[in-house]
Amino acid sequence: MQELTRDALLARAAELLENGTVDRVLGWKRGEFAYDVTPAVFKSADEMKESFVWGDFCGANFSKYLIAETKKSENKVLAFLKPCDTYSFNQLLTEHRFDREKVYAIGIPCDGMVDIAKIREKADGIASVDTNGDKLIVHTLFDGDVTLDRAEMLAERCTVCKSKKHVAYDELLGEEGDVVDSARFDEVAKIEAMTPDERFAFWQGELSRCIRCNACRDVCPACTCEKCVFNNPNSGVENKSPANSFEEQMFHIIRAFHVAGRCTDCGECSRVCPQHIPLHLLNRKFIKDIDSFYGEYQAGAEVGSRAPHINYTEGDIEPSDAVKRGDENA
């Protein structure tokens, strides 16, 4: 259950709109279903009262939206940031992607977000989901109410949450948390322990489901080039089916490589993937390697830190040594 209530956020946003600090609010809005929450811009307190939501399905990271939003007006925009969003926020500031002066950031604590895909495995015909303490009450169309353990239904990225601490905000609502000692590299280690054939089969199975919707690119707060090759309508990438699986693998390797060293591990790529491909495992592999080769580095932990890719030391690991580790799987 989230520590703050919707009313608390509404009240604070209404105050700030009232006194003119901000003239619009970046918040979450109900989509087609109650669990289908989408980001939205609210212009007034009344608008917010009508459709603003805050709950267990508000996973969307607003940092990237600030790039477009801050360009629209000279006035400040209010953004609610969960701890993991603040890392992306800092990373974008490091890259000078938006004007800090035009944002009023409110840090809000997060108790983890629920993954609707996990609930779907347990219940059919979901009408709505209510949270009651550490239980989820799922109202279904045909089977009545189903009660589930909230902890078990958390999104994968939230079960291995790396930090409850806000690294950037103008104002904090609720209690400040701390950096968590998470087991987020366990999944990566599990794949590393496989044989090359198993690894290849695993990724072939996952990545061949890719339908090239580019949702992972669109949502990624690190992927913010103004002109992307995939936006070119004449490139022909979106109107053909893949000839074989490596096309997908190539896309995803390069996508992960482009954000390596800048990825804050917010996990949005996997959240939005309509094919449920665990894309964060590619990014996490880079983070794990960077940590072990060049020392611990958390992108976005502070503004202005130098990413490992644009840095070097004379005694860096040789590429041949980098892949020799754990040679038992060669």
Added chain:
Amino acid sequence: MHEINSNEFISKEKVSTETFSAEINSENKPYKPLIVAFCCNWCSYAGADLAGNNRLSYPADVKIIRVPCSCRVNPMFILRAFQRGADGVILCGCHPGDCHYTSGNYYTRRRMALLFSMLDYLGIERERTRVEWVSAAEGAKFAATMNDFAEKVAALGENKRLEDLRCKN
């Protein structure tokens, strides 16, 4: 108009006979891997030159692509080479500290360490990729490296995991 068409016809026929004879040969000849070597202009390319001047032999299937600096090589180049049918890709540059542009190969080293580790993570054979530092004075090292690399790649056989069928003739 007619002439162009007939020329096209002739050239197509020629290609098909060539592929046919290549198929016959492939049954008799031992498999030879196609290797792409990215060599930096200032050290490794000169090293390859020296190997030639000294009459040191290395496999003819090593195709050298000259780049201004090893850090010119985008990870995409390496994947693209594989996609287009390379069986192994080797990247050669100046020794760390000797870069013509002071620090280019330091960046190469970081980038390739991460890329190769990622390819390994995706189950691509790790012997197919390599980074080797070859100076302009190391003709012998260049030839030895290429011989060794070609041998290792030949042992792995044809690259099936990374190829893209549309890119092959």
